[in-house]
Amino acid sequence: MADLTTRADIDLLLREFYSRAMVDEVIGYLFTEVAHLDLDHHLPTIGNFWEQILFQRPVYAGHPIAAHFPLHQAATLQPAHFQRWFRLWDETIATRFEGPMADQARTRAATIAESMQYRLGITSDPTVFSDAYKAALGMG
Template identity: 45%
Template sequence: MQEKKDIEMREDIEGLIRAFYVQAMQDELIGPFFTEVISLDLDVHLPTMYDFWESLLFHRSLYHGGMMQKHILLNQKKALQEKHFERWVDLFEREVTRQFVGPVAEEAKSLARAIAPSMKVKLDRSLLPLSWLKSSSPLVDGSTKRNAS
């Protein structure tokens, strides 16, 4: 059996992400999001995910956004719940742990744990009516004044 090493290069990320998506797409809880709700094209999606994780882990400017809009559209088709994010993190952490050991591997797991709740909050906010945002945000009109109570 080969000894585990840390995530050191893009090829490591590619192997990790490919293996993760195999698990995620077969998972009974989150798999349908990939296979039924959006019919994910892995040939298109995986290179984007490689860039995303390489940008995060190796501080390279390869990924240039658009993640939230795609997840907002997905969330409008079928609501992503906390349990879905928890499963995503669990599967991702298990795959990292199965393949790697070291500080970059730990950073990947830490980032996944941070990304999931942040994305959930943003998705929940995206479902609010625009009128709520306008009435509840003091910065929408550019004002920073606080009401004296």
């Protein structure tokens, strides 16, 4: 398997991730019933976010936490939601990519999940951390 190296790789990863996430029994409703996510509108923006995070290209303009405050108010996000999001992210990466940038995508996702929980006032729950999540955070 190849590593994440291009924007096209990011777009593929995101399409596959959201195809899983939107039908997931734990977090799918957050995308479909709460956020009413329009993928045609959302994917280019989130692709810009990940392109900037992974490839340091200044293509993203936004504040991701601002979009998640209304979601949290509407659905009361829990640590298990973030853990599931990460698990799906990790599994999606594993189906297509391997290498340093794929590992970086995992690490950054775990860090983002922890930061998002902190900023939303959600107490992270280490008892629900998966091994992959712990590894991405350098916890083992």
